[in-house]
Amino acid sequence: MRRAFWTMAAAAAVISGTAAAAWEPSRPIEIIVPFPPGGSSDQMARTIQAAIQKNNLVKQPIIILNKPAAAGGEAMMEIQKSAGDPHKLITTSSGIYMTPLATKLPVNWRDFTPVAMLAQDDFVLWVNAQKPYRTAKDFIEAAKSASPPLKTGGNGSKREDNLLSVYMEQQAGIKLTYIPYQGGGPASVQLAGGHIEANMNNPAEEVANWRAGSSRPLCVFANKRMSYTAKIAGDMSWADIPPCPEQGLNVTYQMLRGMFMPGKVTAEQQLFYVDLFKKIVETPEWKEYLERNALVPDFRSGPDFVKFLEEDEARHKDLMTKAGFIAN
Amino acid sequence: MDDLQQLLLGFQVALTWQNVAFMIVGVLLGIVVGVLPGLGGPNGVAILLPLTFGMDPTSAIILLSSIYWGALFGGAITSVLFNIPGEAWSVATTFDGYPMAVQGRAAEALTAAFTASFIGALAGVLLITFVAPLVAKFALRFGPAEFFGVFFLTFCSFVGMGKENKAKIVASLSIGFLLAAVGLDTISGDLRMTFGQTELMKGFDFLVVVIGLFGVSEILLTIEEGLHFKGKRAAIDLKVVLKTWARLPAYWATLLRSSVVGMWMGVTPGGAIAASFMGYGLAKRFSRRRENFGKGEIEGVLAPETAAHAAGTSALLPMLALGIPGSATAAVLLGGLLIWGLQPGPLLFVEKKEFVWGLIASMYLGNVAGLLIVLATVPVFASIMRIPFALVAPIILIVCAIGAYTVEGSRFDIWLMLVFGFVGYVFKKIEYPLAPLVLALVLGDRAEDAFRQAILGSGGDLSVFFSNGLVSTLMILAVLLLFWGPITDLFGRVRGRRRLDPRLAE
Amino acid sequence: MSVDALPSAERGLSRRLVEIVVALALMGLAGLVLWDSYGRGAGWEGGPQNGYFPARVGWLLMIAAAFALISAVRARRREIFVTWEQLRQVARVFVPLLLFVLGVAYLGIYISSLLFMALFMLTVGSFRLWTVAAASVLVPLVIFWVFEIQFLVPLPKSPFVATLGF
Known part of the structure; x- marks a missing residue:
């Protein structure tokens, strides 16, 4: 009954051409x-x-x-x-x-x-804070000479960060091994534990370990910096992370x-x-x-x-x- | 010492009348969602989460974590009474809990289950109180190879070399593995064994299979023998509680072992489900009353319940300290923390001390409140067995169907439940063991994932499973447990011969 | 030796037959798994392919089921899997349950529950009519209250219940 009424009302609204929000969830x-x-x-x-x-x-x-x-x-x-x-x-x-x-x-x-x-949502290249990499360039150089290939890990096979890992390989001419975990959370912990060399987590997925000093951001996969300037870890804010293209890694993805x-x-x-x-x-x-x-x-x-x-x-x-x- | 002071401060926070009231409401709600299969801790937490947005975060987490305790307690009730695990981690409780109920010892089994839960949870909270930072660091050492080690150990401790028909054990284990593999494969990102059917895409959910195999099939078996519940003439009064308690100290070894297993599995996110199976398996292996397991042995109720709760409680530790949820309920709690503006992670213990210690204090109090409440309900639940079968059976079946549906919101799962109910009926009658199937189903794909992640990382080199002390220990322990039966037989024979020898010499 | 020699109440489905049927069904299942796994690749290419484990487990199942089949065929004892009388009892529960699940697809869970309760209590139990009526109406109502109203878990509904505004 009520539904019929609303259907009629909706039909009437269409006919009269008014865009008023006549419908409400029932x-x-x-x-x-x-x-x-x-x-x-x-x-x-x-x-x-x-x-x-x-x-x-x-x-x-x-x-x-x-x-x-x-x-x-x-x-x-x-x-x-x-x-x-x-x-x-x-x-x-x-x-x-x-x-x-x-x-x-x-x-x-x-x-x-x-x-x-x-x-x-942005993606950031993160490494374990104990590793010597300071810039994306350091990481790429290390990846070029690494054997077996450096390990990255993340959300799951054929998902966003897997795509990013492969995209990085193609743009920088390197070889990486991507290990699919069941989500960004496990990938963050595996990075903190040193089981993988890098991950491509979203800011939210990695922020806890960044603040605790166990992971470090190298660059954000975007053309411009993030806009948030509040201090997050030490004296770093999200806006302090440089864009990857500026560091010679021409990969952007959102x-x-x-x-x-x-x-x-x-x-x-x-x-x-x-x-x-x-x-x-x-x-x-x-x-x-x-x-x-x-x-x-x-x-x-x-x-x-x-x-x-x-x-x-x-x-x-x-x-x-x-x-x-x-x-x- | 500093920690103890903090804890006392925490008790002050948690012991306001308001927070105690939240605790009681939480535990009661938790028992309700724990009893109904298909509704679980995550439902209870999710439903109250919006109400807590305006609350003080400490009160909010006390309310929500009490649901978690309640659900942990409640899961055992249907396992014991109807052979239907209300929650996945209480499957192992059915193995001996239900036979006890059939023998008219339902109240005893329930008391044992609740008390064991309490002991396990207490062990978990003690762990969180005193060694949280240390343990959190230890959890970081677990890479894919170590995870595989843990799962392998669980299998070996549970399966071992039983006396049942070996072909049927292997067949049952294989079916479990294959069911677990259906659906999306994490490592390759491809669908497996779905044969183009979109319903199969989501795979076989553990609870749906278990509700069918254990619950529905049990009702079919019951009706074969006449239209009534087995063991309905149970003695029901609160004295049973005291009598059961008096017997518990004799099982200190089992309780201790299960607590350790549970804490271990909770911290390394092996989870409460794996812990319950491992606790049961180990108890069976080392008990002097081994032969009695599966026929209504109280130790078979104590072991999995203690382990599951030690694990369920310890699982909150990685959530708080690392920001990774050890269970689905912990995951929803995690979301709550974020919405209240608390960032779980190593810094939470430093920045939000009063919150963390308030929560830890509430774990002690919530568990005490939980135990008292559930023990008071023992006679109520045990008396359900007195209601005529023809009235309770259809209600159980309807609740099973709803449980199967709500897991994924899929009507197809109700059909699956029916199919597995039939399969369970046939398998039980021709003695295909169901436990290996369930174990393989719950751990199979995770073990496979861990194995393949480890192999990916090592570039195809199998030596990764012996690459450091931790993983080597796990693997060797697993193999030892697998052959525990034959090994002890061998030792026994050698010793026996020696004992015989002198007599022969005489 | 012959089944006819047994008293009539003990007659039923032979356990040997059921064992053989189950073993054959499991072998069929294993075959299906193997076909699917080898179709996707079950080798080892720098690590196991996604069909590697299912294929190995498939073979394991095939072998285990074959053993079960052999021992069933060779079994000497003539056991009864289920007597016809027991089977009739089981059917009294299973058939209404089947109808219930079928009903959920078309009538939603509430109307099906009502009918299932009534059918079950009338055929299996011996209740007074008003008990049956009260239970059949109350159970769906309580379920509705718990799931839809208290826990906001939507259950399958018929168009009729849906028009009530839920």
């Missing part, structure tokens, strides 16, 4: 996280949950469901199957194109409804963090969530989250977001083809 909203609890996507979802509930942005409760199986593939299948359900959201990272390309999974983000891009809905939802439903996320990114909780994780604020929605996705996907396809990560 039951709890599920945010599906394609990663395990505690990971960076999970933290983002829980921050969003906190921001919504503290500021009373939505009347319905927010539920977070972790579906980490198959590198997020299962979560994407779920969204694929839920076409038309306006009470589901999925957090997204580059995995939204990488997992289907690497596993031949029959899903495509074009079948989903893009809501908003919230931020971009990962999007965004939100999608299932396909076949109405324009009003999509608009409701776009507005919601516009409000969320203005909350103090969200700003604190960005700073804590040294994320690059980059809000996009609508055609702007879609254009970004298309370009980013093409770039990933290119990088993954060169790295031999595409399933055949």
Whole structure:
């Protein structure tokens, strides 16, 4: 009954052409996280949950469901199957194109409804603090003469940091051995324990060990420095980490963090969530989250977001083809 | 000494009436989520997490970690009563806990399980209190080769050379390994054995398989023998608690061994599940009442419970000191810490002293509160066995189905539960052992990953498994345990002959 | 020796037959695993390929199942796996359970639970009608309250329950 009413209301809104957010959620909203609890996507979802509930942005409760199986593939299948359900959201990272390309999974983000891009995440080249490397150049020189090859490690096979490791090999003409662990956390500990030579973790994944003096950042895989100038470890801030291209390592890579809905939802439903996320990114909780994780604020929605996705996907396809990560 | 002062300060923080109230609420909620298969510590924590955003971080973590204690305690209840492990780490508790219940000793088994949990948790907290920094450094020495060593040791301590039909043990172990391998392979990033089916992509979840193999199949077996629960005429009163306690000191060796195993597995993130199996395996190997294991031996309840809880508690240490979660619940707690603006890691102990020591003090108090609450519920739970089978059985089956569904939110998993229920029924009747299957399922892919990570790092060189003292010790210990049976037989025979010899000379 | 010599209550499915069927099924499973693993590569290229371990375990299963098969075929004892009477009892639980799981796919968990409770209590137990009715209605309601309202865990629902606003 209520649903029929809203469908009619939505239809009326379409006919009259007004863009007023006529739709509102009628039951709890599920945010599906394609990663395990505690990971960076999970933290983002829980921050969003906190921001919504503290500021009373939505009347319905927010539920977070972790579906980490198959590198997020299962979560994407779920969204694929839920076409038309306006009470589901999925957090997204580059995995939204990488997992289907690497596993031949029959899903495509074009079948989903893009809501908003919230931020971009940087990657940093980290080494164990006891090792003599001070700059990216030191590391590359050492890698050139190392036998067996130096070990890097990270999130998992054919994932973002594996791609970065291979990209570095190609750009610098070196050979590295990438060891896939089950996430950035273990990779950080393995680096602190000296079991690997370097990792390419996100700032948030490595900050604890950086502050404790067990790992050291060499450079950030971006064209410009990060913007956060608060002191983190000793007298270093995120902004003090030099960009890799400045150190002769011409590798840049960032990962999007965004939100999608299932396909076949109405324009009003999509608009409701776009507005919601516009409000969320203005909350103090969200700003604190960005700073804590040294994320690059980059809000996009609508055609702007879609254009970004298309370009980013093409770039990933290119990088993954060169790295031999595409399933055949 | 400084630490002790800090701890006393911590007790002052934790002992405000408000925090004690949070503790009790947390433990009760934890028991509820621990009892229901499919709901677990992570659910309980996740549901309260949003409520804690406005709270003082110390009160918040006391509330949330109490859920964790409650869930640890609660997992044993359904294992003992219905052979359905409420949590993955209480699978090994079913091996002897359920037979005890069948014999009408449900209250005794529950008391043993709860008390063992408490002892294990206490061991874990003592570890955290006194040697946290040292242990955190030790955990850093674990690379892939060492992890493989730990998993290998777990297998060897559990499987060994049993007396059952060897072909069936091997078959069961193989099935477990193969089930574990289905889905995405971490090392290569490819899908394995999914045969193009998207449902198989996520692999076989441990809990779904176990609910089917143990829980559903048990109901099918029960009904074969008539429409009632076995052992429903159990003596139920609180005196059982005292009687059981009086017997515990005799098992000090098992309790101590399991505590050590558990602490070890919790710190090196082998996890509570592996710890419970290893604790059970070792107890069986070294007990004088070895023959009685699996038939309702109280030692078989004490050993896995102590180990699981020592591990579950110690697992909070790497979370606090290194920022890596030792379990799924710890992972959600970790997320909470970050949202409250606390950065777990080596500096947390320095920068947020009152928080860390408040938490540690709450671990002591939370466990005491937990033990008292669960012991008080023993008669309540044990009396469930008196309700008519035809009323309880469908409820159990519905709860099993919900449990299987909620693990991954997949309807396909309910079908899997049914299939494994049937498989478990057939396997139990023709004596394919289920325990090796479950062990291989839970540790198989992690052991394989660790092995392949180590080999990747060494460039294909197998000597990496003997490259330093730590990993060599693990591997040698494992092989020794694997052949423990034959070795002791041999020694026994040699000694026996010597004893015989003089008589022959006479 | 012959089964007919046994008293009629003891008649049932032969254990030997079940052992043989299980062993054959496991060998089939092993074959499937081997086919899949060798298809993806089960060698050692500077380290094990992703089919290396499953293939070895597959062979192990094949061999173990073959042993089980041989010992089952050679077994002298004629044991009964399950008597027909027992099988009938098991079916009284298994068939409703099967219908329940099937029902979850179409009716959601709440309506299926209601029907399953009622069916089970009526066929297996001997309750008064009002007990059956009360239990069948209460159980889904309690489950709904615990999971959907208290723990916010969404369970499978039929379109009917979904329209109630959850």
